[in-house]
Amino acid sequence: MTLRNRIVLTIAALSVPIAAAAQTAAAPALRLDQQRFRALYQELVETDTSITTGSCTALADKVETRLKAAGYADSAITRFAVPDHPKEGGLVVVLPGSSRTAKPMLLLGHIDVVVAKAEDWTRDPYKMVEENGYFYGRGTSDMKAMDAIWIDTLIRFKQDGYRPKRTIKLALTCGEETSWAFNGAKWLAQNKPDLIAAEFALNEGGGGRSDGKGNLVIANIHVGEKAAVNYRIEATNPGGHSSAPVRDNAIYELADAIGKVRDYDFPVQMTDTTRAYFRIAGKARGDAMGAAMMRVAADPTDKAALAIVDTDKSYHSMLRTTCVATLLDGGHANNALPQRAGANVNCRIFPGVSAESVRVALEKVVADPKMTVKQVDDRGPAAVPPPLDPRIVQPAERLLARYYPGVPLAPMMSTGATDGIYLGAIGIPSYGPPGLYGDPDGNGAHGLNERAIVKAVYTGRDYLYDLVKAYAG
Structure with missing residues (x-):
């Protein structure tokens, strides 16, 4: 080996610890409590809870084990599921308060995630990867960071011997991301309302928005939301042999209709x-x-x-109300003119607007008497906007001033749909608190390479812990 090669190899060998040391200097070591939280967060993300290949019940098993290890008795934990959806179960855990007059508060979190196709992702969607200031993985932002914070908060309260004035309940449910799944929040509201009865609930939907460079610009408290309704636009045709094509084609007609929906803006x-x-x-x-x-x-x-x-x-x-095509189907054979073609159009309807009026509007936009526009389903009851209660807003503002001085708190209507609609239907107003935040591009939620800002997760954990404690008295 030449002297030059020895020098090159020596430099290469030294570069590894030097790089590692630089990386350690850039990222401060986690406290022991943060390490435990990170392990919990990772377990949630790495447990597949999608409707196709995952199991919410399996994750609920793991959470129950952690809660019992922290000191929660069997009597404090309620498991629930239905026979025809055995993998879509959830749990409710209760930490009793000291007051007989203060009504309980409810922490709500869905533990299911949108399906992720591994072949489309840059990284394994069901492995949590920390890279360049982000946690990557399906559910990292929607909404397993908040789930982990809720679970971690209840564990810390129990281990610290903290007894709140107000009883604190945590409901972890499945089915929020899939309209045809077993929805745990809906089931609890309809079948176990006393178990989750509360003066108010904290749920997803709030947070904040960064400048795209990791700095929080505006914090949000989620107050109200749109309603999610699906419609089917369908074209039918007698069809025929593909060797003699005609312009009267169900797929072409559907394509024209979808183009019109794309170009239409509701008022x-x-x-x-x-x-x-x-x-x-x-x-x-x-x-x-x-x-x-x-x-x-x-x-x-x-x-x-x-x-x-x-x-x-x-x-x-x-x-405004928005509608977008999300699914397509059509035709019946490679060598035949299509007899049927259809599209699912998912609409997020502005509060106070009826589902039927949106269907009529879509019918007018399509403007083709040969096509049908039918409401397929809705996600549940009409959303009941909660009051902008100062007892909810003021503690959030005070803590925001401590954690993020100078950042304003703005009430926000969610453009998505949350399980808060089922709580509102039984008289429990639901709010999405600030604390966590994301980038302007949405951080890949429901899409490819979903991510959460590392700094936002750790700071959000501390903020939300203090906020729950403030509300619980």
Whole structure:
């Protein structure tokens, strides 16, 4: 071996510990309690709970084991499932409070995730990978970070001997991500309302929005949401032999209809919550988009401002009902003209708008008497917007000032749908607290390479622990 080669090999060998040391310096060592939390979070992410290949029941088993190890008795934990959905079970755990008059509070979290196809991902979707300041994996942001925080909070309270004034309940459920699955929150509301009875609930939907560089710009408290309804647009045709094609083709007609749906915008609408959001969040931005947001809050008919705001997909959705094609089917043979072609159109309906009026609007947009537009299902009862209760908002604001000085808190209507609708139907207002936050692009939730900001997860854990304690007295 030449002297030059020896030098090269020596440098290469030294570079490994040097790089490792640099990496350690860049990322502070986790406290012991953070290490335990990370292990819990990782276990949640790495337990597949998708409707196709996973099991919520298996994850609930693991959570129950952790709760019992922390000191929760069998009597404090209620497991639930139904015979025809054995893999979609969940659990409720109760930490009793000291007060006979203070009503309980409920922490709600769905533990199921959207299906992830491994072949489409850059990384294994069911392995939690920490990379470049993010946790990657299916469910890291929706919503296993918050699930882990809720579980971790209840474990820490028990281990510390903390007895809240207000009873704290935690419900972990399945079925939120799939309309035809067994929905645990719905089942509890209909079959075990006393078990989850509470003055209010904390759920997903809140959080905040970063500048895309890891800095929190605006924090949100989720107050109300849209309703999710599915419609089927279908074209039918006598069909025939593919060797003699004609323009009258069910697939072509469906394609034309879907194009019309794509190009249609429902009218702009605003509530007190969304108006406040655009005013506060717009001011916080301090850029051209922020100025446009404030103008829209003052005048929703300002077309120039709307043109700017609508370039952001989340803002666009907050301002109106939205409908989008999500599934396609059609034809029956390779060598035959299609006799049928259909599309599922998923709509997120603005509060106060009826599902039937949206169906009629879609019918008018399609404008083809040969096609049908039918409502397939809805996700549940109409969403009941909760009050913007200062007893909920003020503790969140006080803690936000401690954790993120100068960051404003804005009420926000969720453009998605949460299981809070089932709680609202039995008189439990549901709020999505701040604490966790994401990037403007949505962090891949429901899509490829889902991720959560590492800093947001650890800080959110501390924030939400303190917030639960504040509410529990």
